[in-house]
Amino acid sequence: MKNIFKNTTLIAGLLFLSASLSLTSCNRSDDEADDLPQEELSDVLLKVTDASTGTSVVYDYQVNSTTNPNVKLVDGHTYNVEVMFKNGDEDATQEIKDAVDEHFLVYNFPNSDITLTRTDDPGFVRGDGNHVGIKTKWVVNTAIKNTSAPAQLVLTLYHEPVTVSEASSVSGNGVVYGTHTGGETDAQANYNIIN
Helix, strand or coil: HHHHHHHHHHHHHHHHHHHHHHHHHHCCCCCHHHHHCHHHEEEEEEEECCCCCCCEEEEEEECCCCCCEEECCCCCCCCEEEEEEEECCCCCHHHHHHHHEEEEEEEEEEECEEEECCCCCCCHHHHCCCEECCCEEEEEEEEECCCCCCEEEEEEEEECCEEEEEEEEECCCCCEEEEEECCCCEEEEEEEEEE
């Protein structure tokens, strides 16, 4: 009889624990069109087009890769840059457009002097008037400010930020374009900047 009571108590305890965990698990949204979890993104691509020559190069950051793509930039040049998100062979960029008010990109150039302007199409402008940052224009003043340190772009896609701003701020030896409060990281991609 004692074993039956112990087993019943154990089963009841496990059921309670299971129910507790399911109630506290994170669900960012009930609308599947609004979800773009990082584990579903396989690639973050930068299409970099030199404005003077029209030459385009696509740099593919593979999520969870141990190496970063080398983005070649020439001092004094202007580039039109477009970000694309993929899940395997499938383009996931449309999912951001479908939930444009729930996304925002922050560009961090820790060792570069690059002036960035957001040039998004109307479909990538949030209801608050801020551009998501899928398309940008970069004026490269100095691609690598300190040659003894690596120059990079750290590109972060935020999901459901509470507030966003396109404003820039100086950070160490570089500039960060975009600020946010709250939300979660949908993707972060790192690119090396070379001359």
